[in-house]
């Protein structure tokens with residue numbers, strides 16, 4: 001027995017009864033109705049998977065107008081409805097017109113049971129696909145709602161962040177490519193999402209690609225997609241992220257980490273606005289708004305020949321520099337309170353407060369990890385603090401110095417180098433040029449080491 005609900009509407013009682021007798025053996029529910037006027041009430045109580053609808057109900061009338069009317073009503077009641085029209089010989093034109101208006105198929109009266117069965121089974125497949133697509137769309141909407149919610153709070157009133165706000169508003173609708181620069185954890189992804197949310201592409205996808213996390217070997221198949229058989233693991237066709245982003249926004253994070261070879265490949269896509277899936281020669285046009293971000297100094301890298309100048313000019317139509325937390329100290333209390341509320345709620349520790357003297361210390365700390373570090377610090381303090389008022393700054397800023405002193409004394413030369421670089425960066429308030437100078441390295445050499453140590 002196939003778990004499907006079938007509704008048949010026809011004014012010929014004999015046709016109805018015969019169809020029901022036969023279909024009842026195959027489908028879990030078969031409902032018959034002589035009068036089309038009952039359709040609205042019937043559809044209100046049950047959701048049918050397949051509906052068979054006669055075209056003409058009044059004797060002597062065969063213009064199909066009634067059928068069209070009821071087809072329209074059914075599709076209004078359930079936009080995913082799958083309707084098979086019942087037509088007589090000589091009414092093929094009507095059937096074709098009905099399909100244009102949204103019917104799925106038609107059967108000719110008198111039908112052969114096998115033919116009827118095959119038509120209904122095909123219609124059921126379509127219904128299943130329609131339902132799956134609907135569900136996927138809902139899941140996608142729910143997921144993007146969740147993500148947008150998580151990125152909805154853009155806290156900050158300092159002049160530095162207000163300038164960023166103004167720029168976001170100015171560029172959002174322009175569809176121009178944007179390059180976002182700023183240290184780690186300053187909120188670059190938040191800015192990218194805000195631009196997308198305020199652009200005309202807001203109802204389309206926002207595809208995020210962390211270029212720092214994609215290996216050279218996977219780059220092409222991840223970004224360009226592949227066709228079945230292109231390589232051993234390519235068991236089916238797969239669209240790449242460029243294709244998926246079409247219609248929406250493509251956010252390329254950590255673009256400064258891209259090797260020169262991959263920079264050339266990226267540039268080709270941006271110039272042609274089309275991609276070829278690995279293993280295929282077909283060019284697929286892609287239309288996305290490009291937003292890139294990095295914590296690396298791309299302009300200096302161009303000078304040092306580690307980043308292509310033509311690529312930089314291609315991606316930086318508008319540049320937005322997101323200030324570090326040190327440059328917006330006035331926002332620290334606002335952000336701290338914001339995260340405190342969030343985590344107090346999450347860990348069910350209502351009424352928590354940060355002592356004034358602690359807040360002053362938070363404002364003086366230099367936050368090398370910026371807002372992300374502040375966020376994690378508050379989360380840790382909410383979990384570890386015993387009373388309602390957080391009075392110990394160590395709970396927040398146990399930071400690197402503390403960890404290095406006590407628990408994680410470096411064991412190897414490599415670890416020692418990492419700690420040394422971390423400390424120098426801290427002493428130089430995250431300024432790479434000064435740190436490089438202090439360590440007697442070139443900036444490139446320091447960047448290479450920072451990358452190796454994941455700093």
Ligand SMILES: Nc1ncnc2c1ncn2[C@@H]1O[C@H](COP(=O)(O)OP(=O)(O)OP(=O)(O)O)[C@@H](O)[C@H]1O
Pocket residue numbers: 150151153154155156182183184185186187188189190191253295371372375
């Ligand atoms: N203005 C802000 N208001 C509230 N939360 C913020 C703000 N800016 C950043 N955050 C939060 O800080 C965290 C880090 O932000 P985000 O991931 O956007 O930084 P990023 O600069 O892209 O970091 P990375 O360079 O490491 O990729 C996120 O959880 C984000 O929600």
